[in-house]
Structures are given as C-alpha cells and as structure tokens.
Amino acid sequence: MGRGRRSGLAVAVTVVCAVTVLGAPGTALASGRPDPDPAASAASPPSPASPASPASPASPGSSASPAPVLPPDKDLEAVRTKLDGLYHDAAVATDAYNAAEEQAQQQSAALVGLAQKVVQGQQRLDGLKDRIAAAAQAQYRTGGLPPQAQLMLSDDPQQFLDGAGRVLEGERAADGLLLDMTRTQQELKRDADDAADRWKKLEANRKAKAAAQQRVKDRIKEAEQLQATLEKRQLERLAELERQAARQAQTAWLGTGILKELRGRATTAGEKAVRYATDQIGKPYEWGAEGPKTYDCSGLTSQAWAAAGRPIPRTSQEQWKQLRHVAVADMRPGDLIIYFQDATHVAMYVGDGMIVHAPRPGRTVTLAGAGTMPILGVVRPDAD
Template sequence: MNRRRRGSVALTLLCATAILTAPVLSGTAFAVPAPVPGAKSLEQVRKEIEELHRQAGAATDAYNQAETETKRQSDQIVSLAKQIAAGQDRITVLKNRVGAAARAQYRSGGLPPGARLVMSSDPAQFLDGADRLRQGEKATADVLTELNRTQADLQQYAKDATAHWQGLEANRLKQEAAKKKIEEKIKAAEELESKLEAEEKARLLQLEREAQYRAQKDWLNSGGMKDVKGAATEAGKLAVRYATAQIGKPYVWGAEGPDSFDCSGLTSQAWLAAGRHIPRTSQEQLRLLPKVPLKDMRPGDLIIYYDDASHVAMYVGDGAMVHAPRSGRDVTIAGAGSMPIKAVVRPDA
C-alpha cells in the first residue's frame, strides 16, 4: 500500500473512530415540525424504514442464492449434455461393430469365419477354429454388454438432465419472487422517505446514526470488545484492504462490484481478491464458513447480523467494520456492534 493510500485509509479509520466514540451531529439543530396528533413519529418512521430494508436484505440473500443455484444447475446440464453426446458417439461405434459382425455372418451363410474353421477335418484347424470362435463370441458379447451399459447411462443422463432443467425452472421462479419482494420492500421504504421534508430527512439520518451509536456504545459497555486483540493474517489484510477501498460506492442489491455492491457481494469479492473463494450469500457464509468466538475475532473475519443472517460485514479492527448497508446508502465504516450480531465466521481458518 503506497503512502497516499495508507494516509487515506488512516483518515477513514480516524473518522470512523470519531463516529464510534462520540454522539453524531450533536451540535446540529433541526427545526422539526411539531408532531401531528395520531401521526407516526420520525423515530417510528426510521424503524419502519430500517425494517423494510432489513427485509429487503433477506430477500436479496434469497435472490443471490437462487442465482448461485441457477448457475450450478446450468453447469451440470452442460456437463450432462457433453456426456450424452459422447455416449451417443460411443453407441454409433458399437452399433457399427455389431453391424459388421452381422454382415460377416450373412456373407458366410449365417456362419462367422471361425465357424467355418470348426467344420474342418484337420484337428489342429478345428481346435484353432474353436478357440477363435470362442474369442469371437466373447468379443461380440462384450460389445453388446457395453452397448447396453452405454444406453443405460444415456437414459440416466437424460433423466438427470430433465431433473436439472426442472431445478433450473424452479430457481428461475424463485429468483423472480425474490426480486419482486426486494423491489416491493425498497419501494415501500423509498415512499416512506419521500414523504418527508428536507429537514425531516436530515433529522432521519441523524436518528439513524444516533441509533447505531447507542447500539455500539451498549455493545462496548457490555464487554463486546473485551479481549478482542486478534491480528490479521496476510490474506485478511488483503481482504480488508480491498473492502475499505470500496468505501463510498453505492449499495445495489445483487451487485458484486466493481462499481457497486450488496453486503455479501462486498465480503465475497474482498476475499476473492485475497485469493479465497467463499460462498456468495450471508446465509451460506454463516452455514459453510468456520465459526469463531467473538473474543477471537480478527480483521478480515466476517460478522453475520440478525437472526435470519440477512446482513454481513467485515471486521477491520478497533471495534469497527466495513459494510454495504442498504439501498440508498454507500459502502462505509461503522461500529461492529451497531446491529445485532448473530455470529462471526472466518474465511481463512
């Protein structure tokens, strides 16, 4: 990392530290309109918007998983198609061999060349002919056995291909449903936010940051960072370097860079840059990557959030993490305890 880059990252972490350790926008005053009786408070609106985006995050995970499954099914269908083509070529060769034997029998009056030798009066010729006849019969039987086996394989390949095609279609429908759900949740959140005045939007952002600050403070006060002193591995440093280099790029659901990311798109691409392929979705990252105790957390580890594992971030040290928060927000650094932590997983265990 060059000196300018190190300085940029240091400045970013310094700003993040300020966010994590002091109230946000504490000196800013907003002339918030007086509440209308029966209307939702701005804090209620914030929580509703936050929940809608969290639900959209869960749906994004379902969409990404369907995408992964679709690609896997497609790859398997291509592999089966190649096996079917090779099997058909093999059947053609075997049928030609069987046909050649049949034509030879027809030309010799129904007897193969070996059978004519059996009819010889010379005992030596008879024994030699009998041996050659047995060899010919065995060769023909072997060809027929291989032909039957190859045809059975082709039937199984075709059956498997049909199953994968059905799986592909099911995943396509699953994708469409997940995509529709994401769009509905994001649209509902955007509509809620669009009804706010400019001052209310600014206050909403302040409330969002203050809620994160309170959650982070409570986490730290509960001993969340006690004994957390793990040092990053070389691969972990590369992953953190990649992730922090994306700060300021927008969140877009389903995106894996280079210009935008969703939460698991950021973490999976960061570790890919470090030379390790990990699962694409936060739920699969939780399921397949080794879990580590919170006290053993080190930079580069992934923090899975919420009970449904709908969000993931990368720990960068000093109680901070980098993540792609949600639609309408950019990749940023925040407190590692600013959301409910479900687990910590390690890509380079």
C-alpha cells in the same frame, strides 16, 4: 495489517467517530439498488435534537409564511421503524435471490457437462450398433452357417484347430459388444434422467430467483414511496434519529469493555481482505452486486476474501452456516460479523471496534461501528 495502512485506517476511524456517521442499526441490507439517501440529501446537518415547535409570528408587514411544523419524534421513529422493516424484508429476499442465482449457475454448468456425456454416450452406442451390424453381415456372407458347423465340414485338421480359436475369439468379441452396448444404454439413460432432473431444478431456481427479485424491488419501492412523503426537514430529522440510534447502540456495545479483549492481529490473508474491502469505500450499494463498481453486503465480503486467495460462500446466510465460528471477544481484523437472527447482513471487522460494510440501498460502502446492529456472531474465513 501494515503500519502505514493501519495508520491510515486509524485516521479514517477517528474521522468517522468524530462525525458520528456510524450507520443506523437495523437498516443494513444483504443487497439492493441505490436509492437517494435521506442523510446524504440533506442540505446541512440538523441542529441538536429538540421538539419541533411552530415558528414565531411574522413581524407586522412581513410576508414571510410560518415554517412548516415537523411531526413529533415518535411519528418519525415510527417511520424509521417501518423503513428498517422494509429494508430488512428486502435483505431476506436478496439473500434468497443470491442463493438461487448461485445454485442456477452451478446447475447450468452441471447440465452442460451432462449434455456432453449424453452426446458422447449416444455416439458410442451408435458405433457399437454399427459393429454388431457388420458382424451380422459377415455371417450372412458365409452362408448363414454357424462357425461351428463350418469347422465340422472342414477336411483340414489344422484349419479346424485354427478356426476353433477364431470361433472362441469371435464369440467373446460378440459377447463383449453386446455387454458393452447394454452398459452404454444404461449409462445413457441414467445421464439423460439426471439431466432432466437437473433441468427441473434449474427451472425451479430460476422461478425462485425471479420471485425473490420482485420482492426486493417491491420492498425498495415501498421504502422509496414512504420517504417521498417526507419533507426535506423531516428527512434531515429522520437521518439525525438514525445517527442517534447508531451512537447509542455503539456506545452500549463499547461500554461492555469489549475493546479491551479484542487484541487479535490479522493474518496476511486477513490484511489483504481488509485492504480490498476498505479500498471500496464510497462505492454505491446495489443488491445482487459483486463489484467492481457496486456491491451488496455479502458481495463485498466474498469478493474481499476471494482477492485474499480464500473463496467463501456468496451469501451472508451461507457464510454463517459454512465458515468457522469464533467468539466475538476473539475476533480479529478480516473476520466477518453476521448481523440479525436470520443472518441477513454481514460486515468485515477492521479493528478498533469498527467494520466496513455495504449497508443498504441509497448508501455507499462505509466504515461504521461494529455494535450499531444486533450481532448474531462472528465467522473466520482463514485458518489460524
């Protein structure tokens, strides 16, 4: 990473750490539609955490009504856990949607190629049939006698010898035409069967994509409805609980001394990928999106590495399966951190214990602590 870029990033990291907006653990999503952010919708940061209590009685003659009483923190913690579960389910469905979409695109392209082969094969078969028909007509014009019989009736020896050569050539040509037609028919049938099979798979993927899309929408709608039941002060308190959980998780991760081991430097391609990803900070999250205006988590990482000249799989699960695994202690800027046991979230490590990622619906691409979510492992898109 260039010195000027690294300095700017260090300033951003410092600011993020100062305000402790590290992103709540367990709320990351592999993709999703932007929804109102409880933290962003708060009018002002809440005061330090303390048990809610009824407001003081109003003074005599005052018409002011008592402030609403917040539910106990344990109730809001239950809400936060429920929201995390809903967004995680949406993440699983989103990865399924993205995978089905990618497969459908590949199969559509393959179908187009097969259709062209089928058309070309049919045209070739028609041409062979025309040539065979022409040969049959020529034989009919000679009286229907076999070429051998015509030669036996000839009085000219030289004509007989010349004709014998032509007969052999004709026989070979006829045999070649028949063999070519048989082979073309077989290839045409094979391509047609292959196209039919791919069409069935394409339809199955389209149905799987539609089902996954509906699951994403259902989970996000349920999360929205749950948040809609909370009052403004409750949303503020919920956002504070998320930040507290994030701080605790990041502090515990840093407490392992991991930063002392992280000394890897980004490659040239890694610097390009980091630059692309950090340039997207502030853009909204949208499930299934790959930019340039909105992103989901794997859309951001795949596009960042595509911009660096290294195309990688589209989904977080395929990135985990196909890319080279490295130890967390060996990761360097540009590497991808895969989160949760089912690999449903991915972020890019940018250095100094921080990541850039697209968290979930209602959030924007942001910097966060690398330890704010449970780490499954680290993968490296580029070579050493």
